[in-house]
Amino acid sequence: MNRMLVRFHTTATAKTTRRIALLAALLAALPAAFVSQAQVQEAPARQRPSPIDMPLPLPQKMLPLGCCQCLGEQKTLDLSTGSSNGWSVVSSLTPAIAAVPATILTSPHPAWNLPTGGAQWVSAGTSGATGLPAATYTYRLRFKVQKCTIPQTVKLTGIAGADDIFKVFLDSNPTPVSACSGGWCFNTQNPTPSFTVNNLAPGSHVLTVVVVNTGGPTGMFLKAGLEGQCPKEPIKSDRAAEYSDKATDN
Structure with a gap:
């Protein structure tokens, strides 16, 4: 027990x-x-995150300049802001915002009176015409010149405007193809010159517009396009040209 x-x-x-x-x-x-x-x-x-820090999906397409179907044909591609809304923008703010699609401003600031030629003002947000933080805003657009059976001579033309100042770059070239300093690069008091870049090579390219805003409203427009001209007569190969020269000599 x-x-x-x-x-x-x-x-x-x-x-x-x-x-x-x-x-x-x-x-x-x-x-x-x-x-x-x-x-x-x-x-x-x-x-x-605040609304300006919120990342949005980017347009993935790369605008192509088409190939000629016959001799003497001309091809064009509109690269203007607002035409395809393929432009993206990123800011130098800290913390920096992620690249977002540029916003088309349906009601630009009244002082932005430069003629746009049909291009639309864009900004980093819907409040661009009323005010965004002081920063550097970098806008980019990708496009492609295709390598075609019928070769074409391609040139890029354009004119830009921005609040406050800007520089336009093509690809990685550190020299801008267009620029405006001194402020008021959005008004007829400080008109901006047009630009032309000749003989663009086949391949991928990037247009970059760097805008510096010292505070208040900010945005930019770019009226730009590609023009491709195909030859009116067949281009002789080196062998054909050599044969033609020998036949002429005889």
């Missing part, structure tokens, strides 16, 4: 010890769980 009581007492003590250990473990885990839950609830409030 005494042995049975001792065995019962030992078993009960072991069970009680295990229960106490389990309860202690649960109590120790509760504060961590509450802290973790609080962190989950607080995280969105701390990390929620």
Whole structure:
């Protein structure tokens, strides 16, 4: 009988010890769980980006200049802001915004009175005509000159305007193809010159417009396009030209 009581007492003590250990473990885990839950609830409030920081999907297409189907044909491609809305924009703000599609401004600022030639004013957001933070805003558009069976001579022409000042670059060339300084590059008080780039090679290209805004309204427009001219007569190969020269000599 005494042995049975001792065995019962030992078993009960072991069970009680295990229960106490389990309860202690649960109590120790509760504060961590509450802290973790609080962190989950607080995280969105701390990390929620402002509208200007919110990344948006970029247009993925690359605008192509088509090939000629016959001799003497001309091909064109409109690269103007607003024509395809393929332009993207990124800011130098800290933290910098992700590249987003440039926003077409349906109601440009009244002082932006430069003739746009049909191009539309664009900005980094819908409030561009009323005000965005002082920063450098970089606009980009990708396009492609295709390598064609009938070769064509391609040139790029354009004219730009921006609030406040700007530079236009083609590809990685550090020398701008157009620029405006001194401010008011959006008004007839400071008209901007047109530009031309001749003999664009086949391949991918990037147009970049860098706009510096010192505060307040900001935006830009670019009226630009490609013109491809195909030859009116067949181009002789080197071998054909050599054969023709020999025939003439004889």
